[in-house]
Amino acid sequence: MKYILASASPRRRELLSQAGFSFEVCPSDAEEKSGGSSPAEIVEDLAALKARDIFEKCQASQTEDFTVIGADTVVAYNGEILGKPADEEEALDMLSMLADRTHQVYTGVCLIAVKGKKKYMRTFHECTLVTFYPVTRGELLSYIRTGDPLDKAGAYGIQGPFAVHVKEIRGDYNNVVGLPIARLYHELRELEAL
Numbered sequence: 759m760k761y762i763l764a765s766a767s768p769r770r771r772e773l774l775s776q777a778g779f780s781f782e783v784c785p786s787d788a789e790e791k792s793g794g795s796s797p798a799e800i801v802e803d804l805a806a807l808k809a810r811d812i813f814e815k816c817q818a819s820q821t822e823d824f825t826v827i828g829a830d831t832v833v834a835y836n837g838e839i840l841g842k843p844a845d846e847e848e849a850l851d852m853l854s855m856l857a858d859r860t861h862q863v864y865t866g867v868c869l870i871a872v873k874g875k876k877k878y879m880r881t882f883h884e885c886t887l888v889t890f891y892p893v894t895r896g897e898l899l900s901y902i903r904t905g906d907p908l909d910k911a912g913a914y915g916i917q918g919p920f921a922v923h924v925k926e927i928r929g930d931y932n933n934v935v936g937l938p939i940a941r942l943y944h945e946l947r948e949l950e951a952l
């Protein structure tokens with residue numbers, strides 16, 4: 759099976775390569791709009807939007823069976839849904855809210871597979887609970903100055919310097935980084951057995 763990753767995220771690329779997949783990267787530039795109200799609905803909607811966009815663009819040029827993989831990640835805390843911060847000020851607001859508390863990280867994944875004349879679509883999500891230690895304003899400001907928060911949901915990367923503030927995690931670590939690779943592997947295995 760040929761895989762096409764509909765994502766510009768270097769983390770998703772890295773996770774998929776580490777797991778031994780060979781794939782093409784074709785980032786989607788579809789506008790990220792969702793009618794969903796819960797974090798689970800939103801990440802599934804946006805993952806499907808990205809996968810559909812790339813499926814439509816690539817479909818005509820494919821000569822063999824293929825699967826498009828789209829994904830989206832958000833952070834949720836107390837009814838608020840946090841995507842990437844617009845600027846440093848918003849990053850500070852987000853991280854101040856998350857410090858010393860437990861939040862959820864949702865990643866939605868959408869697979870669109872073509873096998874022979876058949877097309878299959880499968881969408882799912884994983885949720886991971888992350889607890890931060892208390893973090894001082896000074897620590898937050900020096901982290902924000904590194905620029906690390908700006909391209910990440912919830913304004914932090916668990917895989918970078920902010921790791922020193924992570925007290926506990928419950929669920930799949932890779933889901934926080936942007937791709938629940940083990941669930942993805944099992945979903946692909948089921949899809950390919952159809």
Ligand SMILES: Cc1cn([C@H]2C[C@H](O)[C@@H](COP(=O)(O)OP(=O)(O)OP(=O)(O)O)O2)c(=O)[nH]c1=O
Nearest residue numbers: 765766767830831910911914915916934935936
């Ligand atoms: C919470 C968290 C998020 N992230 C990243 C994962 C995602 O790349 C990003 C959320 O943005 P997304 O919109 O999910 O993805 P993206 O814009 O990076 O890539 P694309 O839309 O092309 O697929 O935040 C981390 O790298 N570490 C973390 O700890």
